[in-house]
Amino acid sequence: MDSLITAAARALAAGDPLGALNRVALREDAAALALRGIAMAQLGDLPRAKALLRGAARAFGPREAVARARCVVAEAEVALASRDLNWPPAALAAARRTLEAHDDHHNAGHARLLEVRRLLLIGRLDDAERLLTEAAPMTLPPPLHAAQALIVAGIAMRRVRTQAAREALAMAASAAQRAGIAALSAEVESAAQLLAAPAARLIARGVERPLLLDEVEALLASPALIVDACRYVVRAKATSIELARRPVLFVLARALAQAWPGDTPRDALIERAFRISHADDTHRARLRVEIGRLRALIEPLARIDATQRGFALTPRAAQEVAVLARPVEEKHAALLAFLADGESWSSSALAIALGASQRTVQRALDALAAAGKAQSFGHGRARRWTTPPVPGFATTLLLPAPLPGD
Incomplete structure (x- = not known):
């Protein structure tokens, strides 16, 4: 691996996507495409990031199984960030097994955490806990340690185990501080605010x-x-x-x-x-x-x-x-609770998270939009829905999964 690729990778690990792009922005080789994709994801351009990562996976040769698996893991992380819950989880599980077989334990651990995060997002707490406990004990780098602690805190909050959640959030904050990544520290702080907000x-x-x-x-x-x-x-x-x-x-x-x-x-x-x-x-x-x-x-x-x-x-x-x-009760409150996390959701992802049909969710979204409580952007399959977080509004902490219809 050449010096520019190494320097770009270190910049990304430190949370400096612009520094990484300065080194590989004009390159079209597979490794540079992968790093550019990760950098664009960190900058928030998720569609461009997904395209670059797919291009990188195709550019790596058949003998570069580890590099291709790493691209799949990165694309899965982008899909999760963009709430693309239709992205095939089997591909992520296969990439994790490939990385484990080649002793790339850190990236395999990252893949496992992404699998657990997806399960947590759709409310499958038992499966999330099982997959998390199946991981072999290992020393994680600070960013992954923070991510793991955030997952543990998320499970504890949904299980209504407040002390365990506080301990996990303290571990996440410490790991995020060691990592020195501002976005990770902000995520930990956002999770901690849930404990200080009305849950019911x-x-x-x-x-x-x-x-x-x-x-x-x-x-x-x-x-x-x-x-x-x-x-x-x-x-x-x-x-x-x-x-x-x-x-x-x-x-x-x-x-x-x-x-x-x-x-x-x-x-x-x-x-x-x-x-x-x-x-x-x-x-x-x-x-x-x-x-x-x-x-x-x-x-x-x-x-x-x-x-x-x-x-x-x-x-x-x-x-x-x-x-x-619930803190606030109104029609479609469960749907608003998911939208209130500040991320943009597709109607298909909301249907998966709610355990409802996509048509039912679409009708509810149209009703919320007519009432000015939700807004959309994009068209067709690229259409996404969001709403600004409302102080004191319902959270997903105490919602069952799948949710009963509103």
Whole structure:
């Protein structure tokens, strides 16, 4: 490898893309194309970066398997940064195996971290943890150490393990400082801000207040009966009853929990659960059926008693009843939570992340755009959607995956 390529590579490792381009901007050999692609990615020109990296992969000969695999890893990182979740993960896994077979452990570790980041982004926490723990112990350079710690922190925050998240973020900050890369330090700081922002709302005894993530953790560890409107479950201590696929029953459970220790009128339950303003006998009959189904499901945790004007929730062991809700609730809130990360998303990537059809997501995006809550740029397959981050708005930390439809 010649001196210019070596110097450009060192500049990129130090987070100096302009210094790297000064050395290889006019060269068209495979190594220079790869370095130019990485430099353009660091500068934010992701389409140009992707084209250069693909050109570099084609330019490397069949005997240069390691160099081609490194190009695939770099292209996967660009795809992840541009939220191109349709980029084939199997290609990244194959590149990682190639690098491991040739003892390029650092780049193989980078490829594994990219795989884990993609799984974390789409909410597959179990798979992300498994892949992360399968990696052989090794000493990572500071940038990769920071990236790994950020992933560990992200998993811990979504598992609502606040102390573990803080420890991982401290490790990430230390590693980013050693790396001396400003963009990496900014990413760590952005992740740390999530711990200081409201993650949910508590609704209990007619009072609402925002909760930080550590307060959510304390609530979940308490003996209270909790109707979790972030993950659509009813829980108390170690018992959890999922209602994500029973939206009508969940609406009823939440209405009863919010009225506790009082009762909820029948007409109010009908209006909330069935979205009907004027109830008749058929609606009241349907309400009795749905209340019976809910009563059977949550029987281990609470009773539902009929009152003169409606129904009341009575916990069996808990002394308190609380509703855990998103910081802001509105139609398409889950979609806005993903857009609020400040990145540009394609409708297909959002469909993968949400576990919904692309057409459903597109209709929701059109509705948000008409309301001025989202904006797009580009056309056709290059169209991307974004919205500026809104202080206090919903985050993805407590969202399940796949998400139930809004």
